[in-house]
Amino acid sequence: MADDKIKGPASYFPSIEKTYGRPISEWKALVRKHGPAKHMELVAMLKTEHGMGHGHANAIVAHTLAEDSRG
Numbered sequence: 001m002a003d004d005k006i007k008g009p010a011s012y013f014p015s016i017e018k019t020y021g022r023p024i025s026e027w028k029a030l031v032r033k034h035g036p037a038k039h040m041e042l043v044a045m046l047k048t049e050h051g052m053g054h055g056h057a058n059a060i061v062a063h064t065l066a067e068d069s070r071g
Contacts, residue, residue, distance in 0.1 A: 009058075009066075010059075044057075
């Protein structure tokens with residue numbers, strides 16, 4: 001039986017959208033707009049400017065940077 005459960009940073013996405021009321025695409029665009037910057041600088045921006053929790057901010061940044069590094 002295959003395990004189709006979403007893993008990694010994307011597993012946070014439904015909760016992030018529900019909690020903060022914006023689609024993930026908007027959060028990713030915001031991270032990209034503030035780049036280039038270090039991972040933790042982007043996490044800090046989401047936390048301080050948008051009131052996001054650390055885990056949620058880290059998940060968005062990690063997923064966005066991973067997507068961008070794949071080209």
